Amino acid sequence: MRRAALSLALLPLFTGCVTVDPDIAITSNVTDWRDEIIYQIMIDRFEDGDVNNNFNVDYRKEASYHGGDWQGLINRLDYIESLGVTALWISPVVRNVENDAGFASYHGYWTQDFLRVNPHFGDLNKLRELVEACHARGIKVILDIVTNHVGQLFYYDINRNGLPDVVFHGGGGPGPGSQTPDQPNPLRRSSEWDPEYDTRGVQGYTSLGENGLAPLVWMQQPDINRTPPNPIGFYNDDWYNRRGRVTVWEDNGQFYYDECRANGADHDACERYRFYRVREQEMLGDFPGGLKDLNTLNPETRQGLIEVFQYWIEAADFDGFRIDTLKHQEHEFFDEFAPAMRNFAASLGKKNFFMFGEAFDANDELLGSYTHGQGVDSVFYFSAKYWIFDGIFGQGGATRGAQELFEQRNAPLTLCADGVTWKRDLESCDPTKLVEVPRYNNLPKTNGPVDEQGAGLTSQQLLVNFIDNHDVPRFLFLYPNPAKLRAALIYLLMTDGIPCIYYGTEQDFSGGPDPSNREDMWVSDFKTSGETFKHIQKLIRIRKENVALRRGGMRFAWTTSHTGSEPDAGLMAFERIYGNEVVLVMINTREAPAQSAFGAEIMPTSFGPNALLEDIFNDGVTQTTDANGRLNVAVPPLSARVFRRAR
Numbered sequence: 055m056r057r058a059a060l061s062l063a064l065l066p067l068f069t070g071c072v073t074v075d076p077d078i079a080i081t082s083n084v085t086d087w088r089d090e091i092i093y094q095i096m097i098d099r100f101e102d103g104d105v106n107n108n109f110n111v112d113y114r115k116e117a118s119y120h121g122g123d124w125q126g127l128i129n130r131l132d133y134i135e136s137l138g139v140t141a142l143w144i145s146p147v148v149r150n151v152e153n154d155a156g157f158a159s160y161h162g163y164w165t166q167d168f169l170r171v172n173p174h175f176g177d178l179n180k181l182r183e184l185v186e187a188c189h190a191r192g193i194k195v196i197l198d199i200v201t202n203h204v205g206q207l208f209y210y211d212i213n214r215n216g217l218p219d220v221v222f223h224g225g226g227g228p229g230p231g232s233q234t235p236d237q238p239n240p241l242r243r244s245s246e247w248d249p250e251y252d253t254r255g256v257q258g259y260t261s262l263g264e265n266g267l268a269p270l271v272w273m274q275q276p277d278i279n280r281t282p283p284n285p286i287g288f289y290n291d292d293w294y295n296r297r298g299r300v301t302v303w304e305d306n307g308q309f310y311y312d313e314c315r316a317n318g319a320d321h322d323a324c325e326r327y328r329f330y331r332v333r334e335q336e337m338l339g340d341f342p343g344g345l346k347d348l349n350t351l352n353p354e355t356r357q358g359l360i361e362v363f364q365y366w367i368e369a370a371d372f373d374g375f376r377i378d379t380l381k382h383q384e385h386e387f388f389d390e391f392a393p394a395m396r397n398f399a400a401s402l403g404k405k406n407f408f409m410f411g412e413a414f415d416a417n418d419e420l421l422g423s424y425t426h427g428q429g430v431d432s433v434f435y436f437s438a439k440y441w442i443f444d445g446i447f448g449q450g451g452a453t454r455g456a457q458e459l460f461e462q463r464n465a466p467l468t469l470c471a472d473g474v475t476w477k478r479d480l481e482s483c484d485p486t487k488l489v490e491v492p493r494y495n496n497l498p499k500t501n502g503p504v505d506e507q508g509a510g511l512t513s514q515q516l517l518v519n520f521i522d523n524h525d526v527p528r529f530l531f532l533y534p535n536p537a538k539l540r541a542a543l544i545y546l547l548m549t550d551g552i553p554c555i556y557y558g559t560e561q562d563f564s565g566g567p568d569p570s571n572r573e574d575m576w577v578s579d580f581k582t583s584g585e586t587f588k589h590i591q592k593l594i595r596i597r598k599e600n601v602a603l604r605r606g607g608m609r610f611a612w613t614t615s616h617t618g619s620e621p622d623a624g625l626m627a628f629e630r631i632y633g634n635e636v637v638l639v640m641i642n643t644r645e646a647p648a649q650s651a652f653g654a655e656i657m658p659t660s661f662g663p664n665a666l667l668e669d670i671f672n673d674g675v676t677q678t679t680d681a682n683g684r685l686n687v688a689v690p691p692l693s694a695r696v697f698r699r700a701r
Contacts, residue, residue, distance in 0.1 A: 078182060083194050083373055084406040086505045087516055088605045090194065091547070091594055092554040093139035096524055097175050098160035100557060100575045101126030107174055110152065116569040117157040124176040124184045131187060133580045137560060137587065138594030141194040143376050145524075147171050147181055147366075151205035152278040154344065161524070161572070162198065163378060164205030164345065167284040168362040178369065185370050194373040196408070197366060201359050201391065202379040204283055206344035209246045210256045210268040210298070218271070220245045248344040249298040251335050256298045267296065285362065293355045295347045300339035300382075307332040336382055350387040360391055364398045373408065380411030380424055380433065388429040396501035406503050408432070410518050414525065416440040418462055422493035425513035426469070429495075431502055432516040434523075435551065437463075443521045446626070446643050447542035448533040450617060453626040453643060457613040464514070466490035505605070519546055522556035522563075528571050530564035540589045541643055541692040544671075547593040548639045548696070550608040550630070560587040596670055600698065606632035612640075612657045624648050625689060629660055636660050638667075638697040642689040649688040656684040661699065671696035 084090065102108065103125030112118035127144070134142070146162030149170045153159065162172060171178050185195045209218040224239035246268075249256050258268040270291050273280045282289040302309060310331040314324035340347045349355050366372060375395065380388075392409055399407035410432035413421050418437045424430055441459045445451040468490055470483030480488065494517065498510020505511055521542055522528045529539050539562070546553045558565075561578040565571035581587065597603045612627035614620070624644030630637045638659055642648040661667060662683045669675040671694050679685050689695050 078369070078371060079186075080368065080371055080402040080404050081189060082403065082405040083189055083192070084408070084503075086605060087406065087408050087503050087511065087552060088505075089598075090141045090552055091139045091597070092141045092143050092196065092518065092552060093134060093137070094143045094520075094523060094554055094556045095127065096122070096145045096161060096557065096572050097124065097127065098122040098145070099572050101130050101580075102576070103127070103129045104176065104180075107176060109174070110158065113574075116572070117160075119158050119160045119174055120574055121174075122575075123174065124180045128184050128187050130580060131191060131193070133582070134193065135191055136582055136591070138591055138598070139555060140192065141196060141373070142188060143196040143198060143554070146198045146200060146378075147175065147370075149173070149279065151207065151280050154206050154278075154280075159205070163200055165200055165203075165283070166205050166207060166279050166281065168288070169284060169365060182370050185372065189371070195371075196374040196376050197370075197372045198376045198378060199363055199366070200378045201348070201350070201363070201387070202382045203341050203345040203347050204288065205280070205346075206247060207280060207283055207346060208270045208272045209344075210249055210258075210296070211271045212244070212246050212249065212256065212258050212268045213260055214258055214265075214269065216271065218246050220247075248340065248342070251298045251301050251339045253297065253334065255296045270294070270296065285358065287354065287358045290354075293349055293352060293358070295338045295340075295349045297338050297347070298340060299342050299344070300335045302332055302335050337384055339382075341379060341382065347382070350383055356387060356390055360394045363391075363395060367395065367399050367404070367407070368402060371404075373404075373406075375409045376434075377409060377411040377430060379414075380430065381413035381415055381420060385423060385427070385429060388424060389427045392430050393428045393500065396499065400501045407501075408503050408516075410434060410516070412525075418459070418493050419467060422463075422467070422495070422513070425495040426491065427495075428499055430513075431499060431511075432513050432518055432552070434554075435517040435519050438517075438519055438549075439521070439526070442545065443529065443542050444532070447538055447545070448529065450624070450644060452615045452617050453613040453624065454615045455613075456626055457610040460608070460610060463493055465493065467493050515550070517551040518554050519549060519551045520554040520556065521546055522559045522571070523554075524556065524572055525568060526571070527566045528556075528559070528564050530562060531566045531571070534564065536562055536586060537645070537692040540586060541641060541694070543586075543590060543593060544639070544641050544694045545626075547590070547597050548603055548630070548637075548694075549628070550606070553597075555590065560584070560590050562586050592671075596696065600630075600635070600637050600670070602630040602632040602635040602637045602698075604632075606630035606635070606637070609660070611638065611659060617644075619646075621649050627657060631660065636698065637670075638685070640687070640689050640695045640697075642691055642693055645691045647688050647691060649686060656680070656686045658682070658684050661685075661697075666700040667697040668700040669695050669697055676700060 098120055100122045102121035104123050107123055108121045110119050111121045113120055148165050149167035149172050150159035150164040151166050171181055188195050221244045223242045226241035256268045257264045272282045307328045311324050311328040314327045396407055409430045411430045412434045413424055416437050421433045442456050445455055446453055468488055470480055471487050471489050495513040498512055503511045557575055558573055563573050565573050609629045611629055614622045614625055616623040624642055625648040627640040661679050663681045665679045667677045677687055687695055
């Protein structure tokens with residue numbers, strides 16, 4: 055344990071108003087991150103524990119502040135502990151632009167000051183009290199951070215009149231039934247707060263033509279906290295990409311492909327061009343809504359971000375970071391940022407500091423790419439969210455998809471290694487540097503997460519699985535069947551990786567897209583008697599009692615392409631193996647009984663012949679393998695059988 059002291063390296067960026075209390079204890083709290091169950095909390099929507107910070111609160115509006123705070127979370131730690139989760143991921147703590155275009159910053163992603171706390175939630179001492187209270191109960195705390203952008207603190211003065219204009223261009227086209235040739239152009243809207251992407255940088259122009267890069271005008275609106283950012287280094291035009299907002303995403307990049315083919319290039323070349331142009335916008339463009347994209351290719355910007363987030367490790371003793379909008383930054387940034395965080399945490403005596411990022415995409419290659427080199431330790435596993443939790447449990451797809459995703463995740467990928475980073479541009483790569491690697495890094499990071507013996511853990515072992523989160527409609531909004539949700543939760547808490555539960559899932563919350571999926575938790579009265587709450591409690595208890603379910607490798611024993619009336623339709627079975635311990639998980643993903651027999655084939659297991667097994671999900675019901683170590687059992691609809699050797 056080390057007492058924190060303010061790093062001298064941070065001083066150039068500080069305003070002089072922020073210091074680190076030398077009496078804050080820096081602690082190590084994690085034995086093995088695979089043992090943890092993460093619980094995601096949006097602070098403003100969880101519990102209101104201090105009415106004194108309830109300013110600009112409006113419960114009637116989904117997009118306003120509602121009054122939740124850190125004291126409220128402290129007050130509800132008994133509830134969290136009773137559920138069984140072991141780590142909290144809390145929404146960002148930094149000061150934000152108060153509101154913008156009728157929406158409030160209750161979520162925390164509109165940074166204005168990287169070094170001060172959001173007063174809606176409490177002060178720095180209250181934040182520290184929260185972390186200390188969690189640590190006293192063995193609960194770890196992960197901080198949500200944003201390295202990609204700041205809030206809407208400036209506008210592009212395109213017409214150079216010193217005002218943030220919204221301009222309409224064109225005549226709107228001819229009206230219905232009109233034959234006039236005098237209004238040929240459609241009407242277009244252009245906002246100087248949030249102009250469309252321009253690869254050259256947002257250009258200034260008037261009716262007389264373009265006149266170079268549009269100036270940035272920094273706002274001075276202290277009433278809504280829209281003022282230049284802190285630390286002072288971030289108040290610098292060169293620290294921003296200045297290209298306008300992203301308008302083309304992966305799923306609508308057909309525009310660039312068609313443009314390429316129209317110029318005579320072949321399919322493969324145009325696919326590469328489409329990918330490059332989409333990724334260019336995703337990485338260099340402002341996030342829609344006017345969130346200004348930081349130029350993290352600038353070494354000074356990188357250093358500024360490194361210093362402010364090192365400060366938060368030291369200021370409040372966090373155990374890890376969840377990093378927002380990961381795919382909107384270049385890989386090389388995280389090859390520098392992530393080691394700087396790990397090494398700084400280690401210098402304070404904090405071991406097992408953990409970083410996972412949000413790359414909002416189901417492209418396994420893209421997700422995995424951020425884990426290579428010395429990048430982040432892990433990512434939110436969106437591939438499983440869409441392929442498995444939605445595709446299989448929600449929509450009734452074939453369970454073979456889960457095995458295919460698992461095999462794809464472990465299949466080799468050809469990359470170019472330049473000794474520092476991993477690159478996807480293979481055409482310009484020296485052939486001697488082409489290497490095959492798994493999609494997700496299978497090498498431990500320096501000063502990265504380790505197991506109980508001190509051996510390094512890999513990104514393959516640390517993927518963060520989820521069903522619900524704050525950016526996607528809740529499962530029960532898309533598939534209004536609580537039994538389906540409970541079946542999906544079995545997979546979440548028994549598959550490999552680290553499970554993450556979004557607050558309210560245990561209360562059967564069913565909100566639609568943002569902001570409806572960010573419900574007030576207090577409307578549930580924090581009941582512990584509901585079926586889904588008890589179901590999660592039970593699954594967590596089983597996971598904690600069986601090391602193979604936490605740390606074991608994974609082998610699929612049975613999946614199927616059947617989705618009809620076949621005996622094994624909807625059946626998924628996999629084994630978790632850790633040393634001599636084996637746990638077999640059989641899940642029926644559909645609403646009819648399933649069994650493992652299909653014709654003469656019966657499911658093989660690793661238990662061996664005539665092994666007596668107990669079903670730990672169904673109160674110790676026993677089953678015996680046959681002389682060949684196989685098992686043929688029925689699995690109830692939307693439920694499971696979970697076997698280990700009888701004890």
